[in-house]
Every structure is written in C-alpha cells, then in structure tokens.
Amino acid sequence: MEHKKIKVCCVASVDITLKFMLLNQLKFLQKQGYDVSAICSEGKWIKDIGQSGIKVKTIRFKRRSFSPRADIVAFFQLFLYFKKEKFDIVHTHTPKPEIYGQLAAKLAGVPIIMDTLHGFDLSPDTRWTQRKFFTFLQRFTAKYSDVIFSVSKDVVRKAIEERICRPDLLKYLGRDIDTGRFNPERFSEKFIINKKKRLRIGLDKKVIGIVARLVEEKGYLELFESFKHAISKFPDTQLLIVGPREPEKKDKVDLEVVKEYGIEKNVIFLGERSDVDEIYPLMDIFVLPTHREGVGASILEASSMEIPVIACNTGGCPEAVSNGETGILVPVKNVEKLTEAILYILDNPDIAKEMGKRGREKILKEFSHELVLDRLKNEYQRLIDKKIK
Numbered sequence: 001m002e003h004k005k006i007k008v009c010c011v012a013s014v015d016i017t018l019k020f021m022l023l024n025q026l027k028f029l030q031k032q033g034y035d036v037s038a039i040c041s042e043g044k045w046i047k048d049i050g051q052s053g054i055k056v057k058t059i060r061f062k063r064r065s066f067s068p069r070a071d072i073v074a075f076f077q078l079f080l081y082f083k084k085e086k087f088d089i090v091h092t093h094t095p096k097p098e099i100y101g102q103l104a105a106k107l108a109g110v111p112i113i114m115d116t117l118h119g120f121d122l123s124p125d126t127r128w129t130q131r132k133f134f135t136f137l138q139r140f141t142a143k144y145s146d147v148i149f150s151v152s153k154d155v156v157r158k159a160i161e162e163r164i165c166r167p168d169l170l171k172y173l174g175r176d177i178d179t180g181r182f183n184p185e186r187f188s189e190k191f192i193i194n195k196k197k198r199l200r201i202g203l204d205k206k207v208i209g210i211v212a213r214l215v216e217e218k219g220y221l222e223l224f225e226s227f228k229h230a231i232s233k234f235p236d237t238q239l240l241i242v243g244p245r246e247p248e249k250k251d252k253v254d255l256e257v258v259k260e261y262g263i264e265k266n267v268i269f270l271g272e273r274s275d276v277d278e279i280y281p282l283m284d285i286f287v288l289p290t291h292r293e294g295v296g297a298s299i300l301e302a303s304s305m306e307i308p309v310i311a312c313n314t315g316g317c318p319e320a321v322s323n324g325e326t327g328i329l330v331p332v333k334n335v336e337k338l339t340e341a342i343l344y345i346l347d348n349p350d351i352a353k354e355m356g357k358r359g360r361e362k363i364l365k366e367f368s369h370e371l372v373l374d375r376l377k378n379e380y381q382r383l384i385d386k387k388i389k
Helices: 015-031 046-051 068-085 095-107 128-142 153-161 189-198 220-233 255-261 276-282 297-304 335-347 349-366 369-387
Strands: 007-011 035-040 055-058 089-093 112-117 147-150 170-172 206-211 237-242 267-271 285-288 309-312 327-330
Touching: 007 015, 007 068, 015 035, 015 046, 015 089, 015 369, 035 068, 046 055, 068 095, 089 095, 089 369, 095 112, 095 128, 112 369, 147 153, 147 369, 153 170, 170 369, 189 276, 206 220, 206 276, 206 297, 220 237, 220 255, 220 335, 237 276, 276 297, 285 297, 285 335, 297 309, 297 349, 309 335, 327 335, 335 349
Parallel strands: 007 035, 007 089, 035 055, 089 112, 112 147, 147 170, 206 237, 206 285, 237 267, 285 309, 309 327
Antiparallel strands: none
8 A cells, every 4th residue: 555645753862862762663654655743842853854755843841840931831832733734644652752743733733643662761850849730731632533552561551550541442562573683694793893892981891881871760770889899809891881961950960970980981872863773782681770671772772682671670681581491680779789680791701602592582582673663663553544545
C-alpha cells in the first residue's frame, strides 16, 4: 500500500530524544513511504536529524517542570502547526508533548493520534500536588489517542494502576535496538586498542562503563562509592562515563565530585557522544544503578554488545536484564550490593563473558530492531485502514 500522502509528525521534548531514541523509527517510517516530520526543542542535534531527511520544527518545551506561560505558548504553537500542515498522524513522546500534543492534535482535526509512554519521569522534586495534576492531565489528554504504546511492560502496569487510559488502548511496543550497529563482531582487537589509546585508557586496565545523563537519579553517587571500594581490590580499573551534563537540574552531578571519593585518577568523563557504539567495546562491565527507568536503552545496547550488565531492580530494568543470566540486578541505592556485584564480575571473567553472550541472545530475541518496528508498522497500518482509507 502506498503511503506517500500520509503525513506523520513525531513530537518529543528535546533533540536528543529524536536523535538517539526515535531516529530509527522515523527513518523506518520514511522507508515505508510516509512523509515524516518532527517537532522538538532547539538543540545541537537538529542538523543531524535534518540530514536524515526528517523535517524538524523547533518548539520550546519546558522539561519535567511546570511553567504555565511557556506551556501555553508551546500548546498554541503545536496547534497552529498541526492546523497548517494538516498531518494525518501525530505521534507524541515524553511528558510535555504527550499532554499538549495529543490535545492540540485533536483540536486541529488530526485523524490519527498516537502516544508512546517512555516512563513516568517527572522530576523527583516535583511536588505531590503538581504530580497529581500532571496525572490528571495525562488521563484527560489520553482520551484523544487512538493507541498508546509503551516501551516496557512495567510502564503498561503503571499506566493501568494510574488509570491513565482504557487498558485496551495500551499496546506493548518495546525499545528497538539496532543489533547490526551494536554488534561486537564489528570491532577488531586492533580497533579497540586504537580507540583506547585515543581516549587515554590503559590497555591493561579493566573498564567499568556507564552511559547516562549526569544526574544523581541515574545512580552516579552510589556508583562512585562502589567504585572506590572496587579499586581498593582492583586498582587498575577505570570508570568510563558517557553522558551529557545537565547543569540546570537540581540533582546535577558536578565532575569535581569524584575528588571527594578519591577516585579522580581512575575516572574518565567523555561527555555526550554520537559514537557510543564504538565505546561499548572498551567496557568489561556496564553499570546503570538508576533510581527509576522506563527500560533503559543503554542497558539494551550494552547487552547487544555482549557486555555483562549491572542495573537496579526498578522500572523496566528487570525486563532488560535477566538476573544471574545476562547480568545482575541490585536494589536501588544499595552501595553494598552494587559493590558486591561489581567485584563478583571482575573476579569471574569467564562468567562475565557467558553473561555477555546470553545478553546478546536476549536482545536478538526480545528487542531487535526488526521485531519492534514490525509492531509499529502493523499498528500504523491498522489505524490507517480504519480511519483514513
């Protein structure tokens, strides 16, 4: 079936979401014949997204906090843009666009409205009254969607508990991982040696890696404390940190804080990277001691790269990590258990290698690019046949 006249608009808060979480989906829709556009706040990845053939409209969204004036402005900008472009499908992602995007699309007369729940990720310092009001808005605007996808089964469960929408509207989508890109067979030993040299990582050193925003809720402080204990036994171990700084956040992690733990000589901050697929092969262990998580794309990417994973037993992490098989799950904010898990994997390289292999097998079976995109394709087709054709 031809989709050349079907106009799709994907809406997300920030460019980093489009670039690193949704771009594969958008490019897939393009290949299916859709006319694909996107909306997000201004950012450094806009140009890259545009070079993929995606038309990008920038609208500023105030992330994870309430700002009535900015939110109203964003809502009306969405409404006017939807009205002008006459999209056939609007697909929203992340909290603010979910709320204002669904309502604006309905008022603009968009025939098909979709949403993807990536988690219930309001800032931890959001007041109880604001959280309740936000939940009310989620319930109100969800009524206008024709389908609500979820990246994890845990998010489906929470959406039902919070009565966000009718259960029959919820569809498990999962998180798609490009197992071709995140494939350890792509990288030779020579490549890994050269990459380590460029990043000034000792060739004889064990590497513990994390890929996450530099905020406390990702578990950095617990990781620093655990790493301090780990290097007392394995002094030639390095901690490799990939992720953007977020100085505007109340729980931001200052790079200088590692000095308080006495680990600064063993820590490398790489910042935000677009070559993360080339950095995973340098890691012997991947750790994400997050306090809350929808499913954790970096966990899935690391597993796809055959790296044993340590994560917290929260949110969708138990769906991403088979405890004792592909990695180890530990309680949230439990430094002792986190340290035990790190030392266990460092002490048992053969078990670590086997965990890594089983991790990739799990990703191929449950989170492959093709599997998730096929679900997306079928749902788009179902709604087009029902509401447009």
